[in-house]
Amino acid sequence: MSTISIATATEVMDLLRDDLLAIEREFTVQSASPVQVITDIAEYLIAGGGKRIRPLLLLLSAKALGATSQSRIRLGAVVEMLHTATLVHDDIIDEADTRRGRPSSNTAWGNSKCVLAGDWLYMQSFRTALEERNFHVLDLLITLTQQMVEGELLQMEKLGHLINEEEYFDLIFRKTAFLFKVSMQLGAAIEGASDQTEEKLGEYGRNLGLAFQIVDDVLDLTAAEDVLGKPVASDLREGKATLAVIHALERGTGADREAIRTVLADRSFAHVSHVQILEILQRHGSIDYAMDTACAYAEAARLSIADLPATDAKRALLWVPGFVTSRDR
Amino acid sequence: MSTISIATATEVMDLLRDDLLAIEREFTVQSASPVQVITDIAEYLIAGGGKRIRPLLLLLSAKALGATSQSRIRLGAVVEMLHTATLVHDDIIDEADTRRGRPSSNTAWGNSKCVLAGDWLYMQSFRTALEERNFHVLDLLITLTQQMVEGELLQMEKLGHLINEEEYFDLIFRKTAFLFKVSMQLGAAIEGASDQTEEKLGEYGRNLGLAFQIVDDVLDLTAAEDVLGKPVASDLREGKATLAVIHALERGTGADREAIRTVLADRSFAHVSHVQILEILQRHGSIDYAMDTACAYAEAARLSIADLPATDAKRALLWVPGFVTSRDR
Numbered sequence: 001m002s003t004i005s006i007a008t009a010t011e012v013m014d015l016l017r018d019d020l021l022a023i024e025r026e027f028t029v030q031s032a033s034p035v036q037v038i039t040d041i042a043e044y045l046i047a048g049g050g051k052r053i054r055p056l057l058l059l060l061s062a063k064a065l066g067a068t069s070q071s072r073i074r075l076g077a078v079v080e081m082l083h084t085a086t087l088v089h090d091d092i093i094d095e096a097d098t099r100r101g102r103p104s105s106n107t108a109w110g111n112s113k114c115v116l117a118g119d120w121l122y123m124q125s126f127r128t129a130l131e132e133r134n135f136h137v138l139d140l141l142i143t144l145t146q147q148m149v150e151g152e153l154l155q156m157e158k159l160g161h162l163i164n165e166e167e168y169f170d171l172i173f174r175k176t177a178f179l180f181k182v183s184m185q186l187g188a189a190i191e192g193a194s195d196q197t198e199e200k201l202g203e204y205g206r207n208l209g210l211a212f213q214i215v216d217d218v219l220d221l222t223a224a225e226d227v228l229g230k231p232v233a234s235d236l237r238e239g240k241a242t243l244a245v246i247h248a249l250e251r252g253t254g255a256d257r258e259a260i261r262t263v264l265a266d267r268s269f270a271h272v273s274h275v276q277i278l279e280i281l282q283r284h285g286s287i288d289y290a291m292d293t294a295c296a297y298a299e300a301a302r303l304s305i306a307d308l309p310a311t312d313a314k315r316a317l318l319w320v321p322g323f324v325t326s327r328d329r
Numbered sequence: 330m331s332t333i334s335i336a337t338a339t340e341v342m343d344l345l346r347d348d349l350l351a352i353e354r355e356f357t358v359q360s361a362s363p364v365q366v367i368t369d370i371a372e373y374l375i376a377g378g379g380k381r382i383r384p385l386l387l388l389l390s391a392k393a394l395g396a397t398s399q400s401r402i403r404l405g406a407v408v409e410m411l412h413t414a415t416l417v418h419d420d421i422i423d424e425a426d427t428r429r430g431r432p433s434s435n436t437a438w439g440n441s442k443c444v445l446a447g448d449w450l451y452m453q454s455f456r457t458a459l460e461e462r463n464f465h466v467l468d469l470l471i472t473l474t475q476q477m478v479e480g481e482l483l484q485m486e487k488l489g490h491l492i493n494e495e496e497y498f499d500l501i502f503r504k505t506a507f508l509f510k511v512s513m514q515l516g517a518a519i520e521g522a523s524d525q526t527e528e529k530l531g532e533y534g535r536n537l538g539l540a541f542q543i544v545d546d547v548l549d550l551t552a553a554e555d556v557l558g559k560p561v562a563s564d565l566r567e568g569k570a571t572l573a574v575i576h577a578l579e580r581g582t583g584a585d586r587e588a589i590r591t592v593l594a595d596r597s598f599a600h601v602s603h604v605q606i607l608e609i610l611q612r613h614g615s616i617d618y619a620m621d622t623a624c625a626y627a628e629a630a631r632l633s634i635a636d637l638p639a640t641d642a643k644r645a646l647l648w649v650p651g652f653v654t655s656r657d658r
Binding site for chain 1: 362363364366367418421422440441442444445446447448449451452453455456459462464467468471472474475478479481482483485486
């Protein structure tokens with residue numbers, strides 16, 4: 001097996017700049033509705049930025065297989081639009097005040113309009129995908145969307161309760177890793193890849209998505225508010241137990257468990273402070289445990305694509321997991 | 330042109346009973362999710378009944394063209410599921426307490442779960458439709474759904490304001506008549522009908538849908554609460570001006586207009602009573618005007634299918650408009 005070096009951030013951006021710009025344009029065009037308020041909400045969300053990691057994965061997947069099809073631009077916009085639709089509805093459900101350092105769309109427009117704007121964005125993603133005239137693409141997207149919605153409902157049912165690692169991994173697979181997986185699969189599908197190749201690229205996406213969400217959950221516990229763009233420890237405030245917390249629950253003293261239980265049930269730091277929780281997590285090495293787990297998934301992602309031919313896109317795909325696990329927001 | 334008699338309710342039910350039962354079973358099967366709360370909400374909505382008029386139209390459209398395809402059962406379930414999805418989200422938006430004489434789903438399960446349950450029902454409709462492997466069917470359904478969502482948003486923007494007839498017809502077309510139209514078109518599409526035939530059947534659906542919604546809006550103003558299964562004049566309480574009200578606004582005295590404006594702006598009968606409003610509508614013949622308009626659309630629906638060959642299904646389609654305009658709830 002040939003050895004292949006890992007790309008740098010600059011190289012990845014050089015490789016994808018034109019396509020990412022084309023996707024931004026496509027996303028803007030696709031988000032224009034004859035009903036002004038939909039366009040307003042969509043433009044607000046586009047301008048809010050985001051890492052565009054899902055279109056980036058789709059592009060790299062397609063490029064690793066030759067990138068002969070222009071469909072990558074359209075479907076890159078689709079996966080970002082779908083992601084945006086889930087954010088609009090999730091913010092309603094979580095009663096979020098802010099998103100990416102700005103008022104969340106539900107704060108700015110109210111819940112009712114955002115229910116409908118989210119619906120519209122879902123429909124527009126499917127309409128755009130439908131233009132591909134490819135049933136496999138539609139199957140992937142519909143299955144994905146249902147899994148994400150079910151994941152969000154499962155999460156709601158578990159709010160305030162202790163969950164185990166298995167339940168945690170099921171939740172983050174549905175919430176995050178499934179879309180990463182499908183983004184990679186779509187890149188393969190439009191290049192006419194074999195089932196086996198599509199599966200391996202999907203596996204990369206799944207592993208990377210799990211790593212991504214574990215890191216996200218750690219940052220929620222440890223990052224500074226001004227870096228994160230939202231209140232710290234918002235998961236605990238919403239009654240969500242994430243990997244480090246589950247680790248501490250399973251290893252902690254009776255008092256430790258009771259402190260965590262209290263925060264989850266209260267959905268606030270009224271009786272137990274954020275500093276106390278961080279102390280418990282530190283004492284049990286729970287943050288390190290979560291980060292080590294994320295790094296193991298990042299490595300698994302790299303291994304999933306070992307058999308791909310050596311290309312700039314493969315080098316970039318080998319770079320992404322490290323970027324995901326070393327980010328600070 | 331041959332004369333053809335109109336069917337009776339019993340004849341129509343005899344014609345459709347088996348298919349409608351098959352659609353109920355299909356709807357129940359399709360609404361089962363691995364996430365229990367989705368199945369619970371879906372079963373609650375199915376048990377709540379409803380007129381099943383959209384599947385009925387799809388069946389009659391298919392039967393008028395031979396009904397050779399079993400797709401009518403699957404797509405009959407799809408249009409009812411899609412309708413149910415819109416009801417779940419609309420009830421959140423309208424903050425409805427009751428629906429069909431029972432607590433609305435948002436009252437029973439809360440808004441957050443109902444946002445997601447509605448999303449899931451939309452996705453499940455598309456997933457079920459996708460099994461048809463027919464792009465035209467998917468095009469019809471996606472366009473429909475976006476039109477409905479846009480219609481609901483347009484309606485929200487106009488709440489509390491005076492609208493004219495043109496705006497009213499645009500709203501009820503999107504909200505109701507588009508789904509009636511597409512139900513008819515789907516029946517034609519699965520029978521491999523010509524574009525021209527599909528268009529005529531669609532035209533029937535559009536005309537019938539407009540008649541249906543105008544009558545619905547009249548009943549909201551005039552029916553008794555125990556017959557209707559929801560509070561009377563809920564449209565006015567939500568700030569919605571419907572056809573009879575628009576008619577009175579355009580013909581009323583300054584005092585009449587002011588009374589109607591006040592109710593729409595207040596979204597309550599705090600300053601002007603329901604009886605006062607009904608008196609204004611009676612004095613200007615506004616209820617009769619709305620009912621006459623509904624009957625004209627009902628007649629237009631019958632004319633749209635004049636060229637269809639004489640079949641039991643055609644006789645049934647000629648019966649439906651009279652049923653729609655003479656119902657009391």
